[in-house]
Amino acid sequence: MRENAMTDQRWAIDIDRDTIADARIVEEPQADLPEGAIEVKLDLYAMTANNVTYAVFGKPLGLFGNDQGYWDFFAEREAPGRLPVWGFATVSRSNHPDVPVGTQYYGYYPMASHALLHPGRVSANGFTDTTPRRATLPIIYNQYQRLDALGDYRAEHHDYWPVFRPLFLTGWLIADQLEDEGDYAAQQILVASASSKTAIGLAHALKQRGSGPQVVGLTSGGNAAYVESLGLYDRVVAYDDIGAMDASVPSAMVDMAGNPKVAAAVHNHFADALKASIVVGKSHWDANDDPGAIAGPPRQMLFAPGRSEKRIAEWGPDGFRQKLEAAWLGFADLAPKLLSIDKRQGAEAALAAYAETVAGKADARTGLVIIP
Incomplete structure (x- = not known):
């Protein structure tokens, strides 16, 4: 077994599976390393509203077509939840002949200082x-990519990768579904929570078409000026002004945060002119889920991994990767102009960042990254 000195303080954050705001730091003793396993030390990961969605859908809700939820990635059923995060990590111990210590990987990790993985189908x-x-x-969710083998990785984008890359992928897949469905015959796409990073990815992908429905960003009054400054939306409308929009325009809504009040306002205002209502996330986890009877179409959940598997099957893994890499490189240089990076270090900072994000207090104009 090989290892190096990157094994300093070990910690993880345990989260109550029923009450996601209840979280605490726990010491994580060094585990035995079974044959074929590796340990990685997390270098940097992002904390976004998307992670709150993972916590909300931590329990089995049918998303994965089985009885699993997001808590099942990194914790056994009887244990507290371990939140999945996207980031970079370096192999700190290895008991696998083809995965050397010191190799860096981008992928899905627990909110912790270290993680134990079991590599299979190892390649360059x-x-x-x-x-x-x-x-x-x-x-x-189970693929780990060598940093030096990523065709669209650029060192200058390093801090923005975990912040934007997984959410950009989701936005890009939503745009793909909209195009595949003929935009549901809508003349405008209403993007709720328009300041979110997934929404920004969607708006950028739609803008690349050069033609199509108008893209309207729906956001809070406090975020309206910021969303307008992005230059990605044809119009920006504050939530309080939804009632002043032309209700006869055929529309489709993409709801990034799952706020039932916003959804009800859009549905009841546009009614039959609303041709589709797509829910992507659920960062407004503490909002009342029952807005009462609403007009318009039934709300449908978009599950990005399912969409990606569909396209991988149709385009092939290489075709999918090439299309995604080209789309990301068209966006990555824009990322630093859209937000600044707020970098924090250590277990206490990680816990505070989680609490801030769960409480909905994170600043949309910053990308929050943690160095464990």
């Missing part, structure tokens, strides 16, 4: 984690 590009409880989860 990376590996797939084969931990038994993860075997039936979407492959996109």
